[in-house]
Amino acid sequence: MQGKRVLVGISGGIAAYKVCEVISTLAKQGVAVRAILTDSAQAFITPLTISTLCRHAAYTDASFWQAHDRPLHIELGEWAELLVLAPLTANTLAKLVYGMADNLLTNTVLASTCPVLLAPAMNTDMWEQVPVQRNWQTVQTQPRMHTLAPGSGILACDRVGTGRMAEPVAMLAQIESLLYTSGQRDLVGKHLLISAGGTREFLDPVRFLGNPSTGKMGIALAQAALHRGATVTLVHGVLDTSIVALEGVQTLAVTSAAEMQQTLLKCFPNADWTIMAAAVADVKPASYSSEKLPKRSLPSSLPLAPVPDIVAELGALKQPHQKLIGFAAQTGDIVTPALEKLKQKKLDAIAANPIDQPNSGFGSDSNQAILLDHRGRKHVIAPCSKLHMAHQLLAFIHAI
Structure with missing residues (x-):
């Protein structure tokens, strides 16, 4: 600016x-x-x-x-x-x-x-x-x-x-x-499906496994896509309540990974690009109690069960005209695990996102990333606002 x-x-x-x-x-x-x-x-x-x-x-x-x-x-x-x-x-x-x-x-x-x-x-x-x-x-x-x-x-x-x-x-x-x-509407005619926010996997009505995602990156992607002329559907988990409502964006709220899976699978066939910016849980409590567990009844160790791998499922369903983009929130070496995820889940591109750097990752208004695609292209996004990063990611996808 x-x-x-x-x-x-x-x-x-x-x-x-x-x-x-x-x-x-x-x-x-x-x-x-x-x-x-x-x-x-x-x-x-x-x-x-x-x-x-x-x-x-x-x-x-x-x-x-x-x-x-x-x-x-x-x-x-x-x-x-x-x-x-x-x-x-x-x-x-x-x-x-x-x-x-x-x-x-x-x-x-x-x-x-x-x-x-x-x-x-x-x-x-x-x-x-x-x-x-x-x-x-x-x-x-x-x-x-x-x-x-x-x-x-x-x-x-x-x-x-x-x-x-x-x-x-x-x-x-x-x-x-x-x-x-500069006012360019290069996404007119495109339908973008974007996931955002964190999911919650409940043990009982008041306790859950979750993560610190606020949904700001997914919101920024939805804003950037809308401003460039796209039709946007945002499937979101828990969002920062201070985030402004998105006029012109179809928003679908979910809570758990299973609900996000169901909603995304329903919307996916109509999407040209799908960007998975949500922080979806990897595991959930193996059992759920419909009543609050007394403190004395809490298990000393918590058995866990896997949740659906939504990105891999969408990668298997992806059609030739569709593009699927993932996020890899990592600490330390961010590129190696991102490349593995890119290949294993049949992604077109991935944003390797360091969450152990100042002013980036969960809850921050700014971010940084290394963008990688299935053809070996690489683009480094220096620390910037999440909206600026969103525009760079959209431009990267558009060039694939």
């Missing part, structure tokens, strides 16, 4: 306050951020606030009419690698559809060629009006336009319904994706 250039266009809506977090986070990550406020936006948030967060003067329509070496909208349009319009009002949406340019923001959109991320926000009744919905569908036919549909909940007007602007965490994820891909 360091040195990337993002131009944020703020229209008049109460959701403008959410944009402050987006701008602040981007600036802290080393992104060069510039912002344009429409006249109505300034009724909700001041240019001083935005300029302070950007570490650069904010632009308004007053700036538009001042003398510049080059026309300001041309300069800004050429400068930006990504435009983010948030909140996008019904008024600005209509202008985008009809190519209108009556202020600095809309002139800059027309003077740019980079991807544009749209995050609308408005009252539910406004959002559901036929002209607004028609404009929303129309603007999405423009190849440059990428969208974050509004969510549902209680609005500033106390109405409960659709119209809430996407949360900053979702906006930041899509901004990172767009800066990586």
Whole structure:
């Protein structure tokens, strides 16, 4: 993200306050951020606030009419690698559809060629009006336009319904994706099946064998695939409850390895690529008690039974048009066991993932890996965000 250039266009809506977090986070990550406020936006948030967060003067329509070496909208349009319009009002949406340019923001959109991320926000009744919905569908036919549909909940007007602007965490994820891909949708038409999170194998209703997986890597893979145009199904075990919901992704929750096996086998025939990022148990208690065992009744040694080897089963079922990718979470030598797993389970590629390195593996927001494929290719992913790693993995698979 360091040195990337993002131009944020703020229209008049109460959701403008959410944009402050987006701008602040981007600036802290080393992104060069510039912002344009429409006249109505300034009724909700001041240019001083935005300029302070950007570490650069904010632009308004007053700036538009001042003398510049080059026309300001041309300069800004050429400068930006990504435009983010948030909140996008019904008024600005209509202008985008009809190519209108009556202020600095809309002139800059027309003077740019980079991807544009749209995050609308408005009252539910406004959002559901036929002209607004028609404009929303129309603007999405423009190849440059990428969208974050509004969510549902209680609005500033106390109405409960659709119209809430996407949360900053979702906006930041899509901004990172767009800066990586430059807006390329290279997975359109692909159906990706992704597993995530840890499974739990219960001894009784309150005790289980598990692992520290939070599902963050699988979530990042689902986000990256969705941002690149894929249809995504996410089969997940236990996830970090702080992880944002994935709008546009089909999510199927499971608990045990057996439930994950059943769900994945059902979904697998329709998948073009299957990525097994879940931390699935290897064993389970040999017996299960439907009632909580008293402490005095707990066995001094716990008999274990194997659970299904889901990856091997999918490898045996894989068709020529399908790709199956695994993960190998390892300590020490990560390559040798990963290569063995790649061959034994008939994988197309595998991510050898060190879990004994700082800021990588379970629960971390960052990760690193060595990618290996069945033809002997190798790609090293240096420590980076899990979303960045997800994009590198998807690019690696695409090249197979």
